[in-house]
Amino acid sequence: MDYLEQLQKRYSVKKFDGEKKVQQEILERIMEAGKLSASSLGLQPYEIIVVASDEMREKLIPAFYNPSQITTCSHLMVITAKNGIGDEYINNYFSHISDTRQIPLDNLELFRKSIDSHMNRLSPESLMSWAEKQGYIVLGNLMFAAALENVDTCPMEGFRQEVIDEILNLDPKKEKTCVTLALGYRSAEDHFQNLKKVRKPNDKLFKFM
Amino acid sequence: MDYLEQLQKRYSVKKFDGEKKVQQEILERIMEAGKLSASSLGLQPYEIIVVASDEMREKLIPAFYNPSQITTCSHLMVITAKNGIGDEYINNYFSHISDTRQIPLDNLELFRKSIDSHMNRLSPESLMSWAEKQGYIVLGNLMFAAALENVDTCPMEGFRQEVIDEILNLDPKKEKTCVTLALGYRSAEDHFQNLKKVRKPNDKLFKFM
DSSP, rough: OOHHHHHHHOOOOSOOOTTTOOOOOHHHHHHHHHHHOOOOGOOEEEEEEEEHHHHHHHHHHHGGTTTTHHHHHHHHEEEESSSOOOHHHHHHHHHHHHHHTOOGGGHHHHHHHHHHHHHHOOOOOEEEEEHHHHHHHHHHHHHHHHHOOOOOOOOOOOOOOHHHHHTTTOOOEEEEEEEEEEEEBBOTOGGGGGGGOOOOOHHHHHOOO | HHHHHHHHHBBBBBSSSTTTOOOOOHHHHHHHHHOOOOOOGGGGEEHHHHHHHHHHHHHGGGSSTTTHHHOOEEEEEEEEEEEOOOOHHHHHHHHHHHHHHHHOOOGGGGHHHHHHHHHOOOOOOOHHHHHHHHHHHHHHHHHHHHHTTOOOEEOOOOBBBHHHHHHHHHHTTTEEEEEEEEEBBBBBTTGGSSSSOOOHHHHHHHHEO
């Protein structure tokens, strides 16, 4: 498999073929790629909500400025970002490391202290921005994996965040919608698939030093 | 190639084998994956600085809180985020679309207006946050492609941004360092490679709706 060829074929789909659903097995592999994303300090300050039911997808339509992808996609993923990382969250994280790696909690004390001091240094706004950025690594991984699976995607930022949060019943004290990704198969009617990909030329994008 | 297996093998390397360099051809494929990253409105509000010279890499060491990766990596990539997207940038973008797709500029007027109005709605802080998030999609793509190429990576946020900006001679009015990525090959001495990967269990990371 030539991954660059797959990335070259990828584009942000404007209209999906509403009849074609992504199979559960393929969806789960893409989700696994999202799960394996790197995150700062390993904290994974996000969740991934997979909207699979037509009912929920339809409820979400009014929250998007451009509903064309939502009305036609097979699945919608909503990446939410944690609004603050409290002691309980960090405690759970360390118990989980300790269990997974069979390391006593005491041996993780130094790492724990470095995380605590890092988290305490950040303002609530910086913390949210940090969490959102980690969510975008997940977004990147999901799109990349989907491209390798020949599943089409469209990442979307054009939504009313509070509206999605309310429909998905998110607790605003704990989390908020960070970014969304529609998945499915491109419609033959989506003429954007025939357009040449536009990317900055190398000399504008890269600098060697 | 099983991409999930490759992602499973990936971890954030603490110490690289300083003797092993990433070949130029492989590096260029990874860069190409970065170039093919999706970005909001296609604007690619970032640049990728590839630090290949030992001299420049050494200059950057003091800017990092943990120098272990910088002192041993083969290449360092610095993703910078644009500090504002001015008319000139957008003009260039539209000329480039027009050239690449052979579409007269007039036909792109609607798209242009939607970008202008979107950019005008954002505060300088929101614009920077938006640009940085796009940079994190690039980070995700670079790490994913590197994993497929059996190249090891470590994404790093622990740096003094102003110090890097100054060493790289960035114009603070135009851009700033967003995030960095060390590339190379793991050292046999890096015992982190033997630890089990820790990820939230599925029921904490995913929700189906």
